[in-house]
Amino acid sequence: MLATVTPINELPELLLPALRETLTMVGVVMVLVVSLGTPLGVLLHNTGPNGLFPRPRVNAPLSWVANLGRSLPFLVLMATIIPFTRLITGTTIGIWAAIVPMTVAGIPFFARIVESALRQVPSEVTDVARASGGSTRQIITHAQLSEALPALVAGVTLNTIAMLEYSAIAGTIGAGGIGFVAITYGYQRFDTNVMLATVLILVVLVQIVQFSGDRIARHLKKG
């Protein structure tokens, strides 16, 4: 089979919809991951030995589940939870079907990031908030999450980049997006132009995410 190389002027037509799909996937996943992973991370930290309400019996299973979610390679996880994915989305291909395993993989990942960011907040900060008469909710929002914000932003950056990578993996089994184009055109048809273009797009995306994440984190950190 001969390689048919897509001419450069036809690349945007092929890649722009794929880019839009990738951004949608990662965007939706990150919204879900942050909104579900944050409370989980807060629970992981605060039921732990140095938390606000240590509960070993809650912490241990929670921690176990978080580890389980992270111990499977993404490709294996994606294949394993196909019945669950079909239950939720009614399909196993396309970007919405990819969003399910990406979210499932992303939540424990982000929960651990939140937990470690909260652990780095000095314990005196929590003491101050408690001694100032804060409720548990107030202590978590005003003291813990607020002080950890720069670390949390760095965590979102890290997680977003990981999700970009996952979206490319999901692409290989028909999820769409840049990864799908890279595999079907670049890899299976030896289309060097598409291959290079997808690599370039992924590199630039990662750089943009990292750069903006660093800028925001630095801005949020006072001194």
Place this chain on the structure above:
Amino acid sequence: MISLKELVKTFDRSDSSHRALDGINLEVERGEIAAVVGPSGAGKSTLARCINMLERPTSGRVIVDGTDLTALRERHLRDARRSIGTVFQASSLLSRKTAAQNIALPLDFLEVTKKERDARVAELLERVGLADRGDSYPHELSGGQRQRIGIARALALRPSVLLSDEATSGLDPATTKSVLAMLSELRDDLGLTIILITHEMDVVREVADRAALLEDGRIVEEGLLGDLMRDRNSALGRSLLPHPTAHRAEVGTQVWKVQYVSDHVDPDWISRLSGEIGAPVTLLAAAIETTAGQPVGRATISIPATDADRIDRLLAGYGIYGEIESDSTAALVEPELTGVA
């Protein structure tokens, strides 16, 4: 007014339980500054955390203005904590909030109106002399300024008791002095009762009315500063006023450490003593200062004599307490020991 009654705190470990506080009793009058001192590991920080209810005592009571804080249920504990303002170690401001926002924290938690909050914060900034630094972030403030903000935050809800948990640790001596002066001023102006948890004797000497010595979870000595210093048997009194470093005495003399807390002692007691025993009395070190309103004298003297009882009687007659620090008069009788002063 705050009183601690039979306060016990034990920590369970896997194989044993550790008794960090072992029956603490302490009464502090309204408007009094009480210092709790002790070596590290004595239980000072556990005591501080039990007083402001960050830790629940295992047993015993903490009574502030007639309310037993230990009897309160979890949700009322928030109110309990509000009756005690806590000043923490120097760096405990929220780094991402301005000085004003840090002071506002307890008010925000109480959900007071914005107008009320801003007025109180402005008043507090004024109170601690940092009216122009409200918009500064903690890293833009000096250690002393940060601690003033910490004090302002502790005062935000008008507590009757201020608890200072090693608030001056890590500050330089001049800053420590200014922070202590501020605490003392607040006591005078607001009638605050202040409990200082500290390992620094200088801090106690500077501002405390009352001091308690904590060792192994127990208060081993406690009293008003003046009483402690007058008490010749008080280890706490002695450590409050350490003797100045003395010259080495000549061989063949008795070295005495003497002290007095009174303005009735004849300033010329050394020549009187010298005259009575008919031998020269050498002054090796001396210090006179005023502490807790009391003139306090300390001296190290050497006397070429052996009749210790007589010296003791003479000193007591002048109103001075003395004890032998070292005695090398025996060296004259046993020359082979010369030099082992």
